[in-house]
Amino acid sequence: MTATGGFAAERIVIVGFGPVAARLLEHLEHLVTTGAVAVTVIGQEPEPAYNRVLVADVAVGRTREAAIRLADASALAALGVDVRLGARVTRVDRPFRRVLLDDGGSVDYDRLVLATGSRPVLPRLAGIDDALLPAGVSFLRDLADARALSSAMAADRRIVVLGGGILGIEAALAAAEEGARVTLVHSGRAPLERHLGDGARVLGAALARTGITVTGGASTGITLTDGRFSGLTLEGGLQVEGGALVIACGVRPRTELADGCDLNTAAGILVDHDLRALDTRDIWAIGDCAEVRCWDPSCAGCSGTTVPQGLIGPGWQQADQLGAAFTAELTGALPSAAAGPPDRRDPLLLLKARGVDAVTAGETDADPWSTEPGLDVAVWTDTGHGRYAKMVTRDGVLTGLVCVGMPRTGAELVLLFERGSELPADRSSLLRLDGVEGGAPALRPGPEATLCRCAGITRGAVEASVRAGCTTVQEVSAGTRAGTGCGGCHEDIRAAIEQHYAAAVAP
Numbered sequence: 001m002t003a004t005g006g007f008a009a010e011r012i013v014i015v016g017f018g019p020v021a022a023r024l025l026e027h028l029e030h031l032v033t034t035g036a037v038a039v040t041v042i043g044q045e046p047e048p049a050y051n052r053v054l055v056a057d058v059a060v061g062r063t064r065e066a067a068i069r070l071a072d073a074s075a076l077a078a079l080g081v082d083v084r085l086g087a088r089v090t091r092v093d094r095p096f097r098r099v100l101l102d103d104g105g106s107v108d109y110d111r112l113v114l115a116t117g118s119r120p121v122l123p124r125l126a127g128i129d130d131a132l133l134p135a136g137v138s139f140l141r142d143l144a145d146a147r148a149l150s151s152a153m154a155a156d157r158r159i160v161v162l163g164g165g166i167l168g169i170e171a172a173l174a175a176a177e178e179g180a181r182v183t184l185v186h187s188g189r190a191p192l193e194r195h196l197g198d199g200a201r202v203l204g205a206a207l208a209r210t211g212i213t214v215t216g217g218a219s220t221g222i223t224l225t226d227g228r229f230s231g232l233t234l235e236g237g238l239q240v241e242g243g244a245l246v247i248a249c250g251v252r253p254r255t256e257l258a259d260g261c262d263l264n265t266a267a268g269i270l271v272d273h274d275l276r277a278l279d280t281r282d283i284w285a286i287g288d289c290a291e292v293r294c295w296d297p298s299c300a301g302c303s304g305t306t307v308p309q310g311l312i313g314p315g316w317q318q319a320d321q322l323g324a325a326f327t328a329e330l331t332g333a334l335p336s337a338a339a340g341p342p343d344r345r346d347p348l349l350l351l352k353a354r355g356v357d358a359v360t361a362g363e364t365d366a367d368p369w370s371t372e373p374g375l376d377v378a379v380w381t382d383t384g385h386g387r388y389a390k391m392v393t394r395d396g397v398l399t400g401l402v403c404v405g406m407p408r409t410g411a412e413l414v415l416l417f418e419r420g421s422e423l424p425a426d427r428s429s430l431l432r433l434d435g436v437e438g439g440a441p442a443l444r445p446g447p448e449a450t451l452c453r454c455a456g457i458t459r460g461a462v463e464a465s466v467r468a469g470c471t472t473v474q475e476v477s478a479g480t481r482a483g484t485g486c487g488g489c490h491e492d493i494r495a496a497i498e499q500h501y502a503a504a505v506a507p
Contacts, residue, residue, distance in 0.1 A: 009038040010330060013099055013107050015089050015257065016115035017043025019051055020287035020315035022071040024113065025081065027323020032080045036330050040082040040107050042089055042099070047143060048073040053312060056171045059146035060153065060178040067474065082107075092261040097282065111282055113322070114258065114269060118251035118288040118308070123162070126221030126233070136229030137222065137245045140171050149246060153180050157243025160232050162219055164191035166349055168248035169207070173353040176212050183213040183240055185232060190216070195349055195360045198381065199388035199404040206356045206386045206405060215240060253289045253308050267291055267307040275322050286322055287315035348414065352407075352491065359410040361417055362400035366392045378427040389413075389431060396422040408433035411492075415449060451496075452482035452489045462496050472497070 012028065014021050021041060031037040043049070049071040057063045073083045088102040098108045120139040122130060128137065136157075138148040152159060153175060161172040164186025172184040184191065184207065190200035191207065191214065207214050217238060222245065223231035232240040253268035264270040264278045268291030275290060277283040293306045327333065351358040368377040378391045389409060392400030398417045403410035409430050416423065424430070447460025462482050470476045473493045477483040483490050 009035055011108055011110045012037050012039045012113065012326070013109035013111070014039065014041040014113045014115055015099060016117055016287070016289075017041050017045070017049050017071070017083075017085070018115060018117045018287065019049055019070050019312055020117070020319050021113075021115040022049035023316050023319035024115070024286065024323050025071065025076065027320070027327060029076075029079055029081075031327065031330060037326075038080075038082070040084065040109075041076075042084045042087050042101070042107070044086070044088050045142060046086045048076075048083070048085065050143065051312075052141060055142065055146045056140055056149075056167075056174045058143065059140065059149040059171075060174045060180075061150065062174065062178070065143060065146075089257060092257055092283075094261050094280075094283075109282070111284070111326070114277075114283065114285040114289055115287050116254040116257060116285075116289045118253050120247065120251050121249045122247065123219060123249050125219060127224060128222060134222070134224055134229055135227055136243060137247065139247050140167065141251075145246075149175070149244065152244035153178065155243065156181075158183065158241065159244050159246060160185060160240055160242035161246045161248060162232065163248035163250070164188070164193075165248065165250060166192070166351055167250075168246075169203075169351060170353065171246055171248055172207070172212050173210065173356060176210050177354055182211070183215060183242060185215050185217065185219060185234070185240060187218055188216065190214075192349075192351075192358065195364065196358060196388075196402050196404060197364060197390065198379075199358065199360075199390065199402045202381070202383060202386055202388040202404045203351075203356070203358050205383070209386070210353075210355060251288070253291070255289060258285070258289075265291075266293070273301070274325065275318055284322060286318040290318065356405075357407045357410065358402075358404045359414060360402045361414065362398075363392055364390065364400045364402050366400060380428070380431060387434065391423060391427055391430075393423055398423050406431070406434040418450065451492050452480075457482040459492075459496065462493055466497050470497070 014024065025041060028037060028039055032039050051068040051070055054063065054068045058065055058068060073085060077083050089099045090102050091100045092112065093100060097110065098106045100106050120141045122128065128134065138145045140149065158181045159175050161168050161182060161184045164184065168184060169191055172182045176182045190204040192203060193200040196203060204214050217234035219232055220235055221233045222229055223233060223239065229245045231242060232245060234240065255265045255269055258265050258269040263280065263283065269285040269289050270278045270293050271285050271290050272278060272294045273292060275284045275286055277285055278295065288308050291306050291308055293302045348361045349359065366375060366377050368379050370377065374395045376393045380389045387405040388402065389406055390402040391398060391413065397420055398413065401413040401417055403413055412430060412433055447458060447463065449459050451457055451459040451462050457480050461480050462476055465476050465479045470479055473483055473490050476493050483493050
């Protein structure tokens with residue numbers, strides 16, 4: 001294949017075919033069709049890219065596998081992309097610029113992009129071998145895991161979820177809402193204690209009210225009956241019985257290919273602000289596996305924590321950045337605004353489920369009794385109604401928040417946090433948004449406010465798609481990308497649709 005003018009096309013190889021790789025491919029499609037590049041994407045799973053964040057929804061039957069697809073392998077192949085599914089890269093041969101595959105084949109590259117993502121953490125449990133999980137034990141990371149959990153629910157087995165983080169809680173809630181018997185096992189005093197502080201105990205009580213059995217303690221091993229999971233053993237000998245175990249104990253960046261070819265790694269593959277692997281000319285990394293850290297000791301962006309955030313939004317921003325940079329280099333066009341490195345945003349942890357919600361962002365461990373100049377901390381707890389709020393400000397500007405059981409207050413605080421706004425002098429005025437009597441509606445942000453944090457889509461863009469005829473969350477997502485990330489904005493999209501049509505029929 002040759003580009004216009006007879007020059008050989010640049011060979012771009014992408015290792016990994018998850019959401020971030022799919023986003024990068026969108027930027028490269030027009031380069032493929034013009035012959036400027038020859039792209040090969042190698043995915044270890046038999047399916048093309050899909051939204052892993054919504055795997056739990058597939059497992060419990062809330063949505064179909066097709067609804068979370070992010071790429072069409074046949075369409076990409078028709079454009080000229082070499083799509084290889086169910087293939088695994090065993091080694092990167094840097095001197096010869098090729099990747100070696102487990103079937104004995106190889107693919108040469110001029111530019112190599114590692115988008116290998118992350119792997120689930122397997123805690124040390126007696127009875128589980130790292131190489132092969134017993135029957136009835138799974139993670140909740142891919143579609144195969146979703147199918148395993150779906151089968152367990154269909155057989156009416158008690159589901160034991162190990163892990164008190166966002167993923168574990170959402171999996172437990174999703175299963176419980178669909179009628180499964182669920183036990184959530186966490187370490188510490190309460191689920192999400194590290195992020196929510198005292199608010200975690202309020203969340204734990206809310207989970208119990210949904211019918212989930214919440215159990216604290218360190219796990220030591222599992223029990224098998226006829227080769228299948230039948231119970232989880234906790235420290236002290238307590239047995240948690242169940243017919244299926246879902247392990248949700250976090251993820252770690254996949255760096256084994258980088259380690260094997262002597263790239264610089266720490267928590268992730270070390271890349272500079274252009275996402276190029278340090279000390280290389282032809283290798284880049286994006287997404288969960290990439291850790292942005294330059295060698296400049298004066299760089300403010302690299303002076304703090306640079307560990308990959310493990311969130312889909314930052315990964316998509318990196319794909320946009322790299323796609324814009326490749327396009328500019330290969331076409332001679334001026335780089336777009338997206339070609340610059342995205343700001344490292346404070347992670348926003350959002351939990352939304354029927355009757356259970358929590359949100360936290362920024363600095364949340366500030367001491368309410370601190371005498372530090374400029375620091376103010378307001379805390380409010382209403383255990384009777386399952387509500388907790390913590391607001392941290394510096395010189396009046398909101399720098400941290402925790403909100404449990406107060407969706408309207410939480411939404412307003414997130415808006416103020418992202419804008420870097422000052423809080424009203426009377427902090428308690430924000431609590432009235434979730435008053436026991438229903439309260440006033442949350443202040444509606446303007447069209448420029450971000451509605452979908454993952455994809456960076458504004459409320460105005462969503463409302464425009466609704467005015468253009470979109471009537472469902474799926475239709476809005478297809479047209480704008482809003483809601484294709486963590487799914488936390490689905491209720492806001494539904495609200496925008498309902499508000500539009502309510503206004504349309506008003507007398």
